[in-house]
Amino acid sequence: MHTVQSQTYDFIFVGAGISSPFIAHELCRAGSNCLMIEAGPHYTHHTYPRNELDGTSQMYWSGGLELSTDAKLVFLRPKVVGGGSIVNQALVDRFDDDALDAWRAASGVDFFNVNDMDAWYEKAEDEIAIQEIPADVRNQNARIFQEGFEKLGYHLAPLHRAQKDCRYGDGNCCIECLNGCRIGSKQSTPETVLKKALAHGLQLVPETEAEQISENDGGVQVQCRDRLGRQMTYRGRHLILAGGAIGNSRLLLNSGYNRELPHIGHDFYCHPQYMNFGIYAEPVNAHIGAFQAFKSDDPGFRHEGFKLENVYAGPSAIAMLVSGFGNAHHRFMEKLSHFACIEVCTRDTQPGRIKVNRKGKLIIHKERSQTDMDRFEKGTRVIDEIFRSTGALEIVHGSFGIGLHLMGGCVMGADPVRSVVDPEFRLHGKKNIFIADSSIFPNAPGINPSLTIMALSKMAADRILRNVQS
Numbered sequence: 001m002h003t004v005q006s007q008t009y010d011f012i013f014v015g016a017g018i019s020s021p022f023i024a025h026e027l028c029r030a031g032s033n034c035l036m037i038e039a040g041p042h043y044t045h046h047t048y049p050r051n052e053l054d055g056t057s058q059m060y061w062s063g064g065l066e067l068s069t070d071a072k073l074v075f076l077r078p079k080v081v082g083g084g085s086i087v088n089q090a091l092v093d094r095f096d097d098d099a100l101d102a103w104r105a106a107s108g109v110d111f112f113n114v115n116d117m118d119a120w121y122e123k124a125e126d127e128i129a130i131q132e133i134p135a136d137v138r139n140q141n142a143r144i145f146q147e148g149f150e151k152l153g154y155h156l157a158p159l160h161r162a163q164k165d166c167r168y169g170d171g172n173c174c175i176e177c178l179n180g181c182r183i184g185s186k187q188s189t190p191e192t193v194l195k196k197a198l199a200h201g202l203q204l205v206p207e208t209e210a211e212q213i214s215e216n217d218g219g220v221q222v223q224c225r226d227r228l229g230r231q232m233t234y235r236g237r238h239l240i241l242a243g244g245a246i247g248n249s250r251l252l253l254n255s256g257y258n259r260e261l262p263h264i265g266h267d268f269y270c271h272p273q274y275m276n277f278g279i280y281a282e283p284v285n286a287h288i289g290a291f292q293a294f295k296s297d298d299p300g301f302r303h304e305g306f307k308l309e310n311v312y313a314g315p316s317a318i319a320m321l322v323s324g325f326g327n328a329h330h331r332f333m334e335k336l337s338h339f340a341c342i343e344v345c346t347r348d349t350q351p352g353r354i355k356v357n358r359k360g361k362l363i364i365h366k367e368r369s370q371t372d373m374d375r376f377e378k379g380t381r382v383i384d385e386i387f388r389s390t391g392a393l394e395i396v397h398g399s400f401g402i403g404l405h406l407m408g409g410c411v412m413g414a415d416p417v418r419s420v421v422d423p424e425f426r427l428h429g430k431k432n433i434f435i436a437d438s439s440i441f442p443n444a445p446g447i448n449p450s451l452t453i454m455a456l457s458k459m460a461a462d463r464i465l466r467n468v469q470s
């Protein structure tokens, strides 16, 4: 059965991740009538999955296993109300001159500079609490990271986390919040701006995927399918695409917009990340307590195109990352409590490409250039030094890269041939279709993306309101 809704909304949002709730909050507050469609489920504190396997299979597209065509990278793409803000490590950083200069050079967009972005970062930061992990609750994994950096003379800095009250005294562990934070500390969009947008009348439709978009009579139509297979069409005056780098590219390609905008799907980046483990004689218990304490802050590393982070993954993710099988793999995993973990995140230079096949299925081409591999190898060498200098008995490198920061595919730029979105956050040549999420990133910044998505979404909301009212 196919239902066509009679109501026409002022704004329809596709996706309920980070960008759309930031924009919807402003538009609903200004009195607009908004609908938000999200493919993933809507959890509450009480219904988040309780273990890692359920979390990965229920809150990611394809159960968390989307691969590049060369099978060297795995992409983790959130599919849940709140998107990446539910499952991510909640690390928030402003971009530096280096990142914004590279964006301005690639896009020809003038406001990509620290001065112009400052005010929007402030507005974004006003919506969330940001804290560091207090020194007295850092765990042994964090202490190893710090000791290695200090022994080798590298610079490190505390990680900034979007969190409010982790109640460490009650024994809460960072690892839990990767499946959704049950104590409401993590500053996900459902805890912050989405809640406010809903209070201002936003209508949210979860577990419904937008399959095609089209325009008619100066408005837009979004054809959707819910989890029971029922089809429906929603109508709006304006459309805001916020399905992330892959989600937006795929929807636009499946809707035929590449005929007018040939750059859709191009310039895809993902900051390939690689986890590495040092195995120590004494238990490290890297998964217990507050482990997301430090990041590298070394100008040399930034120059070389990589950063190191003191993070961790759940046991089943680690089991997949280390090679081997059967008894040998089992014996190795038995030492899990003795593992310390350091992740190298690379600033990739080789653009990937998002495509769809004739049936509309996703294809992700993402190769790594020699420069990208050099960055990864340099970062890995530093990690080996840190593990050796702190007494690791054995060092194990994760066997493939992970793409968590999915960016590009609908990049912003002045030139409609080499970009998809104009500096007013509109699809080139379209007055009423907007994008401000990770898909508009012109290239890889080498810095955690989410705070910049929030800042750009604040800026976009301001411009959309001005454009629509004028």
Ligand SMILES: Cc1cc2nc3c(=O)[nH]c(=O)nc-3n(C[C@H](O)[C@H](O)[C@H](O)COP(=O)(O)OP(=O)(O)OC[C@H]3O[C@@H](n4cnc5c(N)ncnc54)[C@H](O)[C@@H]3O)c2cc1C
Pocket: 014, 015, 016, 017, 018, 019, 020, 037, 038, 039, 040, 076, 077, 078, 079, 080, 081, 082, 083, 084, 085, 087, 088, 089, 090, 091, 092, 093, 208, 209, 210, 211, 242, 243, 244, 245, 247, 248, 251, 404, 405, 406, 437, 438, 439, 448, 449, 450, 451, 453
């Ligand atoms: C495990 C993990 C750890 C991370 N850690 C960090 C970190 O510490 N710091 C940081 O800055 N970044 C981190 N990131 C990256 C960050 O979360 C993303 O960059 C960010 O969420 C992107 O925001 P977005 O609004 O562009 O899209 P998303 O947050 O991905 O939201 C897009 C939403 O749109 C929905 N959608 C897509 N297509 C459709 C469709 N056709 N119909 C309906 N709905 C659709 C998706 O289901 C999804 O919920 C991490 C990511 C992961 C996966």
